[in-house]
Amino acid sequence: MNKVVLVTGANSGIGLALCERLLCQDTEGLQLCLACRNMHRGQAARSALLTSHPEAQVALLQMDTSSISSVISAAREVRLRYNQLDYLYLNAGIMPNPRFDVKAFFKGLFSSNVITMFATGEGILTQTDGVTADGLQEVFATNLFGHFLLIRELEPVLCHADQTSHVIWTSSSNAHRSAFNVEDIQHLRGIQPYSSSKYASDLLSLALNTRYNQQGLYSSVICPGFVMTSLTYSILPSFPAFLWTLLMPLFWLIRLFTNTFTLTPYNGAEALFWLFEQNPESLNPHVKYHSLTSGLGNNYTQPRKMDIDLETSESLYEKLLQLESEVKKKLEEKLK
Numbered sequence: 001m002n003k004v005v006l007v008t009g010a011n012s013g014i015g016l017a018l019c020e021r022l023l024c025q026d027t028e029g030l031q032l033c034l035a036c037r038n039m040h041r042g043q044a045a046r047s048a049l050l051t052s053h054p055e056a057q058v059a060l061l062q063m064d065t066s067s068i069s070s071v072i073s074a075a076r077e078v079r080l081r082y083n084q085l086d087y088l089y090l091n092a093g094i095m096p097n098p099r100f101d102v103k104a105f106f107k108g109l110f111s112s113n114v115i116t117m118f119a120t121g122e123g124i125l126t127q128t129d130g131v132t133a134d135g136l137q138e139v140f141a142t143n144l145f146g147h148f149l150l151i152r153e154l155e156p157v158l159c160h161a162d163q164t165s166h167v168i169w170t171s172s173s174n175a176h177r178s179a180f181n182v183e184d185i186q187h188l189r190g191i192q193p194y195s196s197s198k199y200a201s202d203l204l205s206l207a208l209n210t211r212y213n214q215q216g217l218y219s220s221v222i223c224p225g226f227v228m229t230s231l232t233y234s235i236l237p238s239f240p241a242f243l244w245t246l247l248m249p250l251f252w253l254i255r256l257f258t259n260t261f262t263l264t265p266y267n268g269a270e271a272l273f274w275l276f277e278q279n280p281e282s283l284n285p286h287v288k289y290h291s292l293t294s295g296l297g298n299n300y301t302q303p304r305k306m307d308i309d310l311e312t313s314e315s316l317y318e319k320l321l322q323l324e325s326e327v328k329k330k331l332e333e334k335l336k
C-alpha cells in the first residue's frame, strides 16, 4: 500500500530536505504531496526531486497557510485526491522582520547562559509582526492557525478507525512558555510572535492527542536545531549568504559544545525522518523530538520533555475552535 505524505513548506529548506530523504528511503511506496504557497518554487522543488527520483509520485498543491480561504480550498482538493492521509508534516513557517539584539548577544557570550543562547536563541531575537488579509496576526496565522484549520478540514482523510495517521509539527527550541499568553494567543501585545507560535504548536499537539488518539490521529512535535536556511539568513539581512558559509568552521566548533547546531537542512530533517519510521502509538505526547548532530557529524534524534501542561493546552484548543467558527462565519458572509 502506498503511504500518502503531505508536507507544508516543502519547496525549500528543511521541508524539501525531508522530501528528498523520504524518497531516498522509498521511492515507489510513497505518494508525496508538496503543499506550497508559490507554485513556481513548488514546481522547481518537484522537478529537483523527480530528477533524482524519476520513478517517484510527487504531486503539487497550492496552499498559503496564512489565508483561511486558501487552506479551506486546498483541504477540499486533498479530500478529492486521497482517501487516506498517512502523514501530515506541518512545516511551513515564517519569522518576519527579525531583530537581532547584538548587545544581548555579546552579553550572553560571556555569561553562564551561553550554551542555552546558542541552542535556543533565547533573549537575542524579537520580531515585528504583520496582519493578514483575514485580519489575523501573520506569524500566528502562518505557523499555527492555518495548520490547525488544515487538520480540522482534513479530518475525513486523517481519522480512520482501522488505521493511524501521524501529524508532525516543525516546532523549535525557541518555543518559550514566557513568550506565550493564553489570553493573547495571536501575540498581539508582544515582540516574540515566532516563539509564541512555536510554543502554541507544542500545546496544540498535546491537545490534538487528547482529542483525536481514539480516532486514530496522533500528533508529535520536533525541533530541527539551528539550520542554515532562508529563515535564518534573514536574521542578519546585511549579512549575505556567502558570509554565513564563511562562518561554517566557527559553527562546527560551536557544535562541539552544543549538538543543536545541525546546520544543514538534511541534518535538521533527522527527527522528521525518524518519526516517519515510528509507530505513532508508541510515542510520548509530552516530549519534543530533537534533531541533533554530534561534534563528529553524526545525526540522531533525542526526545526531551516539553514545558507544557494539559490545562493550558485545553484552553488554547477551545480558543482555536472559537476563532475557527468566527473566521468561517465571516467567510460565509463574504461569499453570500
Ligand SMILES: NC(=O)C1=CN([C@@H]2O[C@H](COP(=O)(O)OP(=O)(O)OC[C@H]3O[C@@H](n4cnc5c(N)ncnc54)[C@H](OP(=O)(O)O)[C@@H]3O)[C@@H](O)[C@H]2O)C=CC1
Residues within 6 Å of the ligand: 008, 009, 010, 011, 012, 013, 014, 015, 035, 036, 037, 038, 041, 063, 064, 065, 066, 067, 091, 092, 093, 094, 142, 170, 171, 172, 173, 223, 224, 225, 226, 227, 228, 229, 230, 231, 232
Ligand atoms: N532554520 C532553523 O534554524 C529552524 C527552523 N525551524 C522551522 O522549520 C520550518 C521550516 O523552515 P526552514 O526550512 O528553516 O525555512 P525556509 O524559509 O527554507 O522554509 C520555510 C517554508 O515555509 C513556506 N512558507 C512560509 N510561509 C508560508 C505560507 N504562508 N504558506 C505556505 N508556505 C509558507 C516557505 O515557502 P516560500 O518559499 O514560498 O517562502 C518555505 O517553503 C519552519 O517552521 C521554521 O520555523 C525551527 C527551528 C529552527
Ligand SMILES: CC(C)=CCC[C@@H](C)[C@H]1CC[C@H]2C3=C(CC[C@]12C)[C@@]1(C)CCC(=O)C[C@@H]1CC3
Residues within 6 Å of the ligand: 117, 118, 119, 120, 121, 124, 125, 171, 172, 173, 174, 225, 226, 232, 235, 247, 250
Ligand atoms: C558568530 C555568530 C554570528 C553566531 C550566530 C548567532 C545567532 C545568529 C544564532 C545563534 C543561535 C541561533 C538560533 C536561531 C537563529 C540564529 C541564532 C540566534 C533560531 C532562533 C532560528 C529559529 C529557530 O526556530 C530556533 C533557532 C535557535 C538557534
